[in-house]
Amino acid sequence: MSTPLQVLVDGVPASADWPMDRGLLYGDGLFETMLVRNGAIRFEADHRARLAQGCARLGIRVDLQRVWRDTQAAAARHPQASLRLQVTRGTAQARGYTPTGSEQARAILAIFAAPAPHELPARIKAVTLAMRLGENPLLAGLKHCNRLEQVLARQALAAMEGAFEGLLASSSGLLISGTMSNVFLELDGELVTPSLDRCGVAGVLRAALLREAVAAGTPIRITGLPLAALPRCTAMALSNARLGLVPVHELDGRILAGSSRFDALAARVSGA
Amino acid sequence: MSTPLQVLVDGVPASADWPMDRGLLYGDGLFETMLVRNGAIRFEADHRARLAQGCARLGIRVDLQRVWRDTQAAAARHPQASLRLQVTRGTAQARGYTPTGSEQARAILAIFAAPAPHELPARIKAVTLAMRLGENPLLAGLKHCNRLEQVLARQALAAMEGAFEGLLASSSGLLISGTMSNVFLELDGELVTPSLDRCGVAGVLRAALLREAVAAGTPIRITGLPLAALPRCTAMALSNARLGLVPVHELDGRILAGSSRFDALAARVSGA
Numbered sequence: 001m002s003t004p005l006q007v008l009v010d011g012v013p014a015s016a017d018w019p020m021d022r023g024l025l026y027g028d029g030l031f032e033t034m035l036v037r038n039g040a041i042r043f044e045a046d047h048r049a050r051l052a053q054g055c056a057r058l059g060i061r062v063d064l065q066r067v068w069r070d071t072q073a074a075a076a077r078h079p080q081a082s083l084r085l086q087v088t089r090g091t092a093q094a095r096g097y098t099p100t101g102s103e104q105a106r107a108i109l110a111i112f113a114a115p116a117p118h119e120l121p122a123r124i125k126a127v128t129l130a131m132r133l134g135e136n137p138l139l140a141g142l143k144h145c146n147r148l149e150q151v152l153a154r155q156a157l158a159a160m161e162g163a164f165e166g167l168l169a170s171s172s173g174l175l176i177s178g179t180m181s182n183v184f185l186e187l188d189g190e191l192v193t194p195s196l197d198r199c200g201v202a203g204v205l206r207a208a209l210l211r212e213a214v215a216a217g218t219p220i221r222i223t224g225l226p227l228a229a230l231p232r233c234t235a236m237a238l239s240n241a242r243l244g245l246v247p248v249h250e251l252d253g254r255i256l257a258g259s260s261r262f263d264a265l266a267a268r269v270s271g272a
Numbered sequence: 273m274s275t276p277l278q279v280l281v282d283g284v285p286a287s288a289d290w291p292m293d294r295g296l297l298y299g300d301g302l303f304e305t306m307l308v309r310n311g312a313i314r315f316e317a318d319h320r321a322r323l324a325q326g327c328a329r330l331g332i333r334v335d336l337q338r339v340w341r342d343t344q345a346a347a348a349r350h351p352q353a354s355l356r357l358q359v360t361r362g363t364a365q366a367r368g369y370t371p372t373g374s375e376q377a378r379a380i381l382a383i384f385a386a387p388a389p390h391e392l393p394a395r396i397k398a399v400t401l402a403m404r405l406g407e408n409p410l411l412a413g414l415k416h417c418n419r420l421e422q423v424l425a426r427q428a429l430a431a432m433e434g435a436f437e438g439l440l441a442s443s444s445g446l447l448i449s450g451t452m453s454n455v456f457l458e459l460d461g462e463l464v465t466p467s468l469d470r471c472g473v474a475g476v477l478r479a480a481l482l483r484e485a486v487a488a489g490t491p492i493r494i495t496g497l498p499l500a501a502l503p504r505c506t507a508m509a510l511s512n513a514r515l516g517l518v519p520v521h522e523l524d525g526r527i528l529a530g531s532s533r534f535d536a537l538a539a540r541v542s543g544a
Contacts (some may be wrong), residue, residue, distance in 0.1 A: 004356075004384050006383045007340065007348065007380065007381070007382045008378055008380065008381045009380050010523045011466075014380075018281075018291075020382065022418070022423075023296045024293065024295045024296045024358070025417065025419075026417060026418075026419035027298065027418050027420060028420060034456055055273070058420070058424070070283045072282065074285040078277065080276070083413075084276075088296070097451060098429075099421060099423065099426075099427065099454060106282060107281070107283075108281050108286075109279070109280040110276040110279045110280075111278045111279070113277060117430065131408070131410060132409075134407050134408040134471065135404075135406050135407070136404065136405070136406040137420060138421075139406075139420055139421070139424075145296070145299055146298075146301070146419070146421075147298035147369060148371040148416055148417075148418045149529060150298070150416075151298055151330070154368070154369040154371075157370075158370055169442060171406070171407045171408070171444075171470075175423070180368060184449070214331060230365055235333060252478070
């Protein structure tokens with residue numbers, strides 16, 4: 001029997017079917033967090049591409065044209081805002097993990113006020129966290145809704161006074177990302193960023209930075225980066241679609257010099 | 273700004289706060305799937321222990337006494353049934369992955385008709401799947417709501433004609449479990465089951481079987497099991513709270529002899 005006889009939410013019978021949404025049951029969905037400036041969605045093409053890739057990889061069928069039309073309409077109504085778009089596989093049509101293929105995907109769009117312009121601390125401190133990320137190439141790169149690792153990492157970071165971001169390695173000891181950012185390093189005179197083929201989220205600002213770096217004549221190499229390389233790093237920057245590219249001033253207690261190349265890239269992606 | 277200005281579900285403004293439940297946003301929750309027989313929840317103590325352990329590890333504060341009182345009341349109303357209890361951290365109180373600690377956990381209880389008595393195929397075939405599970409000791413053992421790996425594994429299995437269960441190894445090549453079951457092997461004359469300290473769900477029936485095996489004088493050893501050991505396995509059984517302990521007749525196309533020790537254990541946990 002696949003349809004519940006009854007569903008109670010905090011003891012109260014539910015009248016709608018959202019409590020059986022597979023997004024809630026299994027984190028079976030994807031999301032995008034976007035900035036809206038002057039009514040336009042920043043890096044819209046990158047957000048669209050990543051969401052489409054995620055839906056394809058998870059086998060979620062959804063009318064993305066309609067979803068993006070609604071999202072653009074929301075951006076037009078809220079020209080300075082931040083959006084969180086989530087697509088779930090929709091209400092479960094059968095028990096268990098296997099999708100039937102007949103689920104109706106659900107799109108949830110949350111509209112937030114634009115972030116305050118100066119929410120960053122004056123000095124950005126990053127620390128390497130002890131937790132390691134699990135590796136699964138089938139999920140790597142996607143902004144899917146299985147984010148317990150990030151929740152645990154943020155909890156660990158919150159317990160460390162004054163640290164803005166925590167750096168995470170994968171279970172095989174390779175640096176992957178921050179808890180909510182991608183990471184860029186100046187290492188042995190070269191700009192590098194971790195390969196995300198085993199885990200991590202391929203950020204849209206990361207994609208934009210990789211393009212801009214080529215245009216600026218300072219290409220960034222994507223590579224496997226053992227944690228042991230961190231002490232050789234002379235500059236570091238963190239990317240996040242909401243915050244932009246921000247320099248790290250202190251890494252595990254060590255003062256970093258900073259890099260004019262990161263400053264130049266930050267200016268290129270900060271946009272109008 | 274942490275509260276959304278507006279939330280749209282499929283384009284329609286939402287009047288409730290469930291679309292911002294962290295269970296939906298991040299899979300930030302836990303669940304238990306339970307059988308009810310004659311009004312009693314089978315292995316209730318094990319389900320309670322695992323859920324409590326999960327809440328503690330994820331830092332989800334919830335009145336579990338109330339949750340279990342409601343669950344017992346549902347079992348009394350539906351004396352032959354199957355229950356799915358989910359606890360989420362509740363509606364997000366701030367943006368981003370970090371919980372504020374002020375979230376109000378949400379309990380969702382779905383009541384299903386009892387499973388049909390003979391839903392198993394006459395011959396159980398298991399196949400080793402190519403996908404590997406990511407390893408994270410902090411999440412290992414829990415029945416948390418980050419289940420995309422199982423969703424992908426079930427999709428892969430559904431494409432393989434006639435296979436009842438897919439076996440999964442971790443990224444370091446150790447056998448962990450089936451997609452929806454724990455796995456027990458007769459190997460070199462000994463009963464063994466994989467260690468779940470890096471990934472996998474520690475099933476309540478697995479716990480019961482480990483206890484019963486000791487009582488029956490046929491203890492099961494918990495150990496790391498490289499996939500390479502599978503060809504030496506002479507019998508295999510799969511455990512699942514809904515299905516019980518079921519023998520595997522064919523493993524990757526190889527006929528297995530079966531084991532009277534598994535048959536005896538299956539009888540011990542099948543209950544009244």
